[in-house]
Amino acid sequence: MVCSQPWMEMVLSPPDNRVTCCCDYHGDGATLLDASQDLRHIAELWNAPEARLVRRLQSEARPDAHGCAGCPRFQDSLRVSELSVFDEYALDAITESQRHNLALAKQDYAEKREYARARPVKYKLFFGWGCNITCRTCNQVPFRNQMKTKLAPKAYEAMRDQLADAVVVECLGGEPFALPTGLEFMRDFAADQDMAHVRLMITTNATLLHKHIGWLMDKERITFNVSIDSVGEGYESIRVGGSWQVVEANLRTIQGLVRGERPNWRLNVNAVMTLTGIRHLPAYARFMAETGISSRFEPLKIIRGIEETVYQEDVLEHPYLLDTLPDWQTRMAEAIDILTQAGMQQDANTLTRYFTQLRGANVPAASGTEPRVLASVAGPDVLRMVIGQVGGGVVLDGSAFNAATINDGAVIGINFFGTLPADGRVLLRLSWEKARLSRRHLACHAVLVPQPDFFLSDWREGGDDLTLVKDVEATVIGDPMAPRRLLLSLMAAKVGYVALLPDRIEVMSRAA
Ligand SMILES: C[S@@+](CC[C@H](N)C(=O)[O-])C[C@H]1O[C@@H](n2cnc3c(N)ncnc32)[C@H](O)[C@@H]1O
Structure with missing residues (x-):
């Protein structure tokens, strides 16, 4: 299948100084700003070598060779509908010049043109990672304090003529209403009556909307994409800080x-x-x-x-x-x-x-069997289970490390030579004394990365007033009697914080 994104959409990301055709694209993108930190022209970016490369690789049906690898859009079931994606944009009451650009984009796509004649049908402007709430599930939270560049003031003025024949301009973050450059861009866009025909799409948590209804009313076409995840208590437990x-x-x-x-x-x-x-x-x-x-x-x-x-x-x-x-x-x-x-x-x-x-x-029944301890290490001996470090600049300082990046961590390894419990399951119980934890000192994250010998079959957090406990259960893949190595990563919880290794690691089993 040839994905339509490279002929349709431009994603502009000032915090990464990066331009791509899709927010899931993980290959190289063109830079958004030039050496003097000025916005590059959209026409130049739209046919930049990076953009043309994606079109070429898509046309040659080689998505797996580059930054589209693993994308669900390549599933066969989507094959038939891809051309019609363009028609959905025609459902809006668009102008003649928008219609012309849309038709040209559709044709560029159908002909798999590497050099696009049409301009983007949709722009996605990503203003930064900053947000006024901290959702537990959010895949942006770990990046919050990383921001390479941001849009200069008056970015809307600089871009507006180039946006005029797009059907939609999406603004997102982080939280676009909480990011000054996002707010300024959206206000300028909403106030510009010559651009009334271009739809503003806002992906937002809706926590601040009541403060902005006044100026939003100036814009006739808006799509609000509001992420809520749940309602009531459920909402507040996931979207921490939101009411x-x-x-x-x-x-x-x-x-x-x-x-x-x-x-x-x-x-x-x-x-x-x-x-x-x-x-x-x-x-x-x-x-x-x-x-x-x-x-x-x-x-x-x-x-x-x-x-x-x-x-x-x-x-x-x-x-x-x-x-x-x-x-x-x-x-x-x-x-x-x-x-x-x-x-x-x-x-x-x-x-x-x-x-x-x-x-x-396969939803297993809740297990009531108390696990028994097979082996246990505590205090300084925990370090002896560490078989390697990941990330750059990790300093293992007795029982902790400073997390310079979110990828900093230590890996522990446990070898089994035909010694796995009969049910093929191993429970690792990691414990931290709560007295050691503080705002700056956080328990490491216990992560079971995909590995050849085991998969994660259960993960629970618990403990009592004195102790934080993380139970990680791994189940063997294949023959339990063959030699196996179980790897558990003890990773940074947050960048710039001290990550504490557990005070105790117990290897346990529920098998009789
Ligand atoms: C990160 S939010 C930022 C925009 C805005 N603040 C909001 O709440 O919608 C953008 C979208 O990413 C989704 N998202 C965040 N973390 C995700 C995750 N781990 N998996 C899937 N979607 C996620 C959110 O649900 C939301 O729809």
């Missing part, structure tokens, strides 16, 4: 405007599929049914820094989590029923797909 009361009021306000004074506004919410989300799914569905707001459910993506949240929330990847929610099936079925009754069939269908997937997964 559901505020967000709910803002969603109702926007939906009221969509149905009244602003018929060309659109409002969609999105949620990542989590254990917490499933716990609150009936309430979520009731809110959507009552307000008529449509929602999208997305799988969680894992990156360095949020693995422990993923181990505790990603039901799709780790169905073992569902054993703590015995009525999960009832909750999902109820939510699907509420959405169906409300005529929100598409939203119900997405949830049904996840429901079917989870029902087919």
